Amino acid sequence: MSTVAKVPRTTAKAVLTEFDVEKIRRDFPILQQSVHGKPLVYLDNAATTQKPLAVIEAIEHYYRHDNSNIHRGVHALSERATEHYEKTRTAVQRFLNAADSKEIIFTRGTTEAINLVAQTYGRKHVGAGDEVLITAMEHHSNIVPWQILCEDKGAKLRVAPISDRGELQLEEFEKLLGARTRFVAVSHLSNALGTINPLREMIRMAHARNIPVLVDGAQAAPRMTVDVQSLDCDFYAISGHKMYAPTGIGVLYGKAALLEAMPPYQGGGDMIASVTFEKTIYNRLPYKFEAGTPNIADTIALGAAIEYLERLGLDRIERHEHDLLAYSTKAVEKIPGLTIVGTAKRKAGVLSFTMDNIHPHDIGTILDREGIAVRTGHHCAQPVMQRFGIPATVRASFGLYNMRQDVDALVKGIHKVNEVLG
Numbered sequence: 001m002s003t004v005a006k007v008p009r010t011t012a013k014a015v016l017t018e019f020d021v022e023k024i025r026r027d028f029p030i031l032q033q034s035v036h037g038k039p040l041v042y043l044d045n046a047a048t049t050q051k052p053l054a055v056i057e058a059i060e061h062y063y064r065h066d067n068s069n070i071h072r073g074v075h076a077l078s079e080r081a082t083e084h085y086e087k088t089r090t091a092v093q094r095f096l097n098a099a100d101s102k103e104i105i106f107t108r109g110t111t112e113a114i115n116l117v118a119q120t121y122g123r124k125h126v127g128a129g130d131e132v133l134i135t136a137m138e139h140h141s142n143i144v145p146w147q148i149l150c151e152d153k154g155a156k157l158r159v160a161p162i163s164d165r166g167e168l169q170l171e172e173f174e175k176l177l178g179a180r181t182r183f184v185a186v187s188h189l190s191n192a193l194g195t196i197n198p199l200r201e202m203i204r205m206a207h208a209r210n211i212p213v214l215v216d217g218a219q220a221a222p223r224m225t226v227d228v229q230s231l232d233c234d235f236y237a238i239s240g241h242k243m244y245a246p247t248g249i250g251v252l253y254g255k256a257a258l259l260e261a262m263p264p265y266q267g268g269g270d271m272i273a274s275v276t277f278e279k280t281i282y283n284r285l286p287y288k289f290e291a292g293t294p295n296i297a298d299t300i301a302l303g304a305a306i307e308y309l310e311r312l313g314l315d316r317i318e319r320h321e322h323d324l325l326a327y328s329t330k331a332v333e334k335i336p337g338l339t340i341v342g343t344a345k346r347k348a349g350v351l352s353f354t355m356d357n358i359h360p361h362d363i364g365t366i367l368d369r370e371g372i373a374v375r376t377g378h379h380c381a382q383p384v385m386q387r388f389g390i391p392a393t394v395r396a397s398f399g400l401y402n403m404r405q406d407v408d409a410l411v412k413g414i415h416k417v418n419e420v421l422g
């Protein structure tokens with residue numbers, strides 16, 4: 001176990017004392033609209049979240065006042081842009097409780113963060129006959145990069161099974177940690193089932209055998225306090241757009257010692273200390289992994305999103321979404337012909353379901369006519385669908401601005417589906 005360094009968890013001047021959803025909703029202009037003549041009920045937050053004014057204004061401010069390339073300039077605009085860009089790195093460090101800001105690498109999102117690890121750490125440490133262990137509830141972006149690596153290296157992808165409730169079978173997971181296991185990659189919170197994995201135990205089991213662990217935190221980061229030092233994970237990947245920040249910006253957290261030893265991911269400007277035709281010396285962390293001009297505006301806006309989340313308080317967001325999940329679960333359980341997919345004891349944010357003899361796409365289309373946005377399909381988790389023997393589900397996923405009234409609208413919409421198609 002590494003020691004847990006004390007990093008102040010928030011710089012927010014005043015953490016709000018009450019969770020006033022009506023007031024919070026006024027921060028999200030997109031929510032104030034009608035769809036097909038009905039007030040928008042946005043329940044597709046696991047796909048992407050809406051953006052508060054603070055984030056929209058951070059982008060506008062950057063392009064109106066500070067737009068410039070970073071790190072290399074000596075002029076005022078470049079210095080300001082660099083300062084704001086690097087300020088986000090410190091905000092992410094605080095948000096994830098990383099020991100050092102050099103452990104925060106900006107990427108395009110979770111997908112790129114995982115590919116980065118597979119193509120650098122993975123290529124260096126996984127060889128023929130070795131194994132990479134994932135779980136049966138992973139998003140495609142935490143399956144395919146490992147498949148590509150395994151195919152390339154002649155290694156084997158092993159998959160820890162899940163129960164009928166959608167919970168990881170921990171004993172099976174442990175049994176699959178063998179002498180040839182070189183890496184473990186697992187989600188913190190399943191986007192298709194809502195399951196929260198027992199990460200601490202999983203990481204402890206892997207570390208007992210000296211196997212590093214990457215955590216796909218795409219769905220957890222906006223929903224619960226994440227502490228990478230206390231989890232003791234080796235890598236943690238997140239996507240800005242799922243946590244109220246723009247698309248095209250995400251983060252890879254990695255323990256400094258591992259990142260230092262990894263080869264670079266992409267070559268180009270900024271990731272070098274010096275270049276000659278004979279030899280290139282790579283830049284220090286974190287820049288070694290940030291080749292080329294980055295997504296400056298959206299990185300700065302990610303900083304604004306983090307400050308916004310800190311002001312609301314992740315623990316209160318978690319409680320609020322938990323209330324919505326409990327309230328909605330109780331309400332839909334009573335609907336005849338409806339089956340909830342994913343009934344883990346530890347769950348957050350996601351309510352996936354099917355209805356007898358009605359295709360999820362038809363449900364989604366009727367709900368859309370009622371102004372309700374849900375996702376239907378396999379949610380980029382086709383093996384989860386195969387595990388449950390279904391082609392798709394309807395997924396309602398909550399965000400910090402959802403209210404019990406949104407759940408009431410969903411339930412009413414589902415009754416309408418039953419009337420029309422049931």
Ligand SMILES: Cc1ncc(COP(=O)(O)O)c(C=O)c1O
Pocket residue numbers: 046047108109110111112139141142187189190191216218219239380
């Ligand atoms: C659990 C999980 N992992 C990874 C991803 C991929 O995230 P992105 O598309 O932002 O890279 C998603 C997106 O839905 C997800 O839900």
